[in-house]
Amino acid sequence: MKMSGAQIICESLIREGVEVIFGILGGTILPLYDTLPQYPKLRHILVRHEQGAAHAAEGYARATGKVGVCMATSGPGATNLTTGIADAYLDSVPIVAITGQVARPFIGKDAFQEIDITGITLPITKHNYLALDAGTLPRIVKEAFYLAGTGRPGPVLIDLPRDVQIEQAEFHYPSKVDLPGYKPTLRGHPAQIRKAAKLIGEAERPLILAGRGTIISGAYAELQHLAETAQTPVVTTLLGISSFPESHALSYGWLGMHGMAYANLAVSSCDLIIAIGMRFDDRATSKVSGFAPHAKIIHIDIDPAEIGKNVSVDVPIVGDAKVVLKELNKLITPCEHIDWVEQLDNWRQEHPSTNIRDSDELLPQFVIRKIYEVTQGEAIIVTGVGQNQMWAAQHYWFDKPNSLISSGGLGTMGFGLPAAMGAQVGCPDRTVWCIDGDGSLQMTIQELATIVQDNIAVKIAVLNNGYLGMVRQWQNMFYGKRYVATKLTCPDFVKIAEAYCIPGLVVKSRQEVVPAIERAMSEPGPFLINFMVEPEENVYPMVPPGASLSEVMEEPKKEVPAWPRRSTP
Numbered sequence: 001m002k003m004s005g006a007q008i009i010c011e012s013l014i015r016e017g018v019e020v021i022f023g024i025l026g027g028t029i030l031p032l033y034d035t036l037p038q039y040p041k042l043r044h045i046l047v048r049h050e051q052g053a054a055h056a057a058e059g060y061a062r063a064t065g066k067v068g069v070c071m072a073t074s075g076p077g078a079t080n081l082t083t084g085i086a087d088a089y090l091d092s093v094p095i096v097a098i099t100g101q102v103a104r105p106f107i108g109k110d111a112f113q114e115i116d117i118t119g120i121t122l123p124i125t126k127h128n129y130l131a132l133d134a135g136t137l138p139r140i141v142k143e144a145f146y147l148a149g150t151g152r153p154g155p156v157l158i159d160l161p162r163d164v165q166i167e168q169a170e171f172h173y174p175s176k177v178d179l180p181g182y183k184p185t186l187r188g189h190p191a192q193i194r195k196a197a198k199l200i201g202e203a204e205r206p207l208i209l210a211g212r213g214t215i216i217s218g219a220y221a222e223l224q225h226l227a228e229t230a231q232t233p234v235v236t237t238l239l240g241i242s243s244f245p246e247s248h249a250l251s252y253g254w255l256g257m258h259g260m261a262y263a264n265l266a267v268s269s270c271d272l273i274i275a276i277g278m279r280f281d282d283r284a285t286s287k288v289s290g291f292a293p294h295a296k297i298i299h300i301d302i303d304p305a306e307i308g309k310n311v312s313v314d315v316p317i318v319g320d321a322k323v324v325l326k327e328l329n330k331l332i333t334p335c336e337h338i339d340w341v342e343q344l345d346n347w348r349q350e351h352p353s354t355n356i357r358d359s360d361e362l363l364p365q366f367v368i369r370k371i372y373e374v375t376q377g378e379a380i381i382v383t384g385v386g387q388n389q390m391w392a393a394q395h396y397w398f399d400k401p402n403s404l405i406s407s408g409g410l411g412t413m414g415f416g417l418p419a420a421m422g423a424q425v426g427c428p429d430r431t432v433w434c435i436d437g438d439g440s441l442q443m444t445i446q447e448l449a450t451i452v453q454d455n456i457a458v459k460i461a462v463l464n465n466g467y468l469g470m471v472r473q474w475q476n477m478f479y480g481k482r483y484v485a486t487k488l489t490c491p492d493f494v495k496i497a498e499a500y501c502i503p504g505l506v507v508k509s510r511q512e513v514v515p516a517i518e519r520a521m522s523e524p525g526p527f528l529i530n531f532m533v534e535p536e537e538n539v540y541p542m543v544p545p546g547a548s549l550s551e552v553m554e555e556p557k558k559e560v561p562a563w564p565r566r567s568t569p
């Protein structure tokens, strides 16, 4: 049956199970937009800036595990998507970005709004396509979704010249892809898995490092089984948070620059690391030569390019985390590491890392803890970038699988609000809190209009410290306290929210915190709270840049800790 390229795209998206597209239109993508009303199953959410569309597609994908879709016109529309595409690339998030392109006869002529977006996104996509024939569109869409969502997930871009959207072609949707060069390895090599099991059996101080790959593959039960059977403590990466319940007796927080001191000490002392779906990012390892100096390393990852990239490993296993752990668990005999676990418990006592000092000031850590308490740990937390991100990761306790959404690899300010919007669209029955910085929020604040137009019930907590706080912290510690260009004047965020018809409250004291959070929770729609937090608070613990994990700096003692780390086991 013949149809237009635009119709072929819509038919193909429906066959891929797409429910929602985040986008904003323009001349070269108009034929596709003009066709959308024929497909009411495809919900379109009109964002206010294409960066918002890409992050919203990411938020949707990160929260649901499905492929997120964003759409933009050519030229500036397409280039505005690139930050979100790069963010998805570095954090292995499956999205498909569809861009309009000038009509085929104009390509290469510097036509109005022509930009070589496949060239620009070559290094930040898993793959991209310039579709030059409407007949190829079913195959391209099929492949794009397959590539985005399988193996190590990532972004794929489809560039659609305007006349290809209009061109008529036969529509047959392929039932499978034929990509001889792309066959992700899911099953780990049995001999390597046997070697890993042997090392685990011999280890005295084993440690699991769980990354986002554990979440992507849904290996929660397998991870817990391994940890419990081999009595092996679990430390996660920042993006691995919520792969393992943080209230579990074997959970020892997360490692890295702002991870828990006891987690970093555990890495520095263990004799075996079982790294699962993580890539030894420099914010996690800190100085590589000082990383896990006494440990052999087993590295399970679906992407062979990650093996040996940043640290050398003893037993590489290429495969899907869930599939590999299932096999590995068959070979693990129950064992105990009582002294090692006790050692970690002692470190946790001596270096508590997430205590909050008793203070009359409005501390950002206190705000997060109260959001945790009021939401009873049930919310999906989406963060901005900077101190707010680190405090959210430290002080909300994540027990529910896949409940933290944060820009890890790219560290993209402006990620929070649109990603929260996407997460809420993907999970309408969950409470989604966007915990943002005053600087980060201002980078994509225009998406407040989107959440109003589409009634997306995101709750927004601005940790308003009046600074580009994380950079101020570096100036404070490493640049002689010279606060160059980090002081921010902010608008009255409550008035801004009101101007968008979003109710809000300003909070200036500790007493107001809980009532404000409860008020936000009682509102059916979006709500914004502007927390005027202590301006010059620093994030601790901190491993200074260039230092080893064992050189972690803790909060200078000020006052007696207010709360122990956790009251319930």
Ligand SMILES: Cc1ncc(C[n+]2csc(CCOP(=O)(O)OP(=O)(O)O)c2C)c(N)n1
Pocket: 384, 385, 386, 387, 388, 389, 410, 411, 412, 413, 414, 436, 437, 438, 439, 440, 441, 463, 465, 467, 468, 469, 470, 471
């Ligand atoms: C797009 C972008 N620009 C610049 C940076 C560098 N940077 C990292 S954290 C930060 C400050 C963030 O300020 P804010 O959002 O207020 O968060 P805070 O650290 O104060 O909690 C900056 C400028 C970045 N990560 N992303």
Ligand SMILES: [Mg+2]
Pocket: 437, 438, 439, 463, 464, 465, 466, 467, 468, 469
């Ligand atoms: Mg700030």
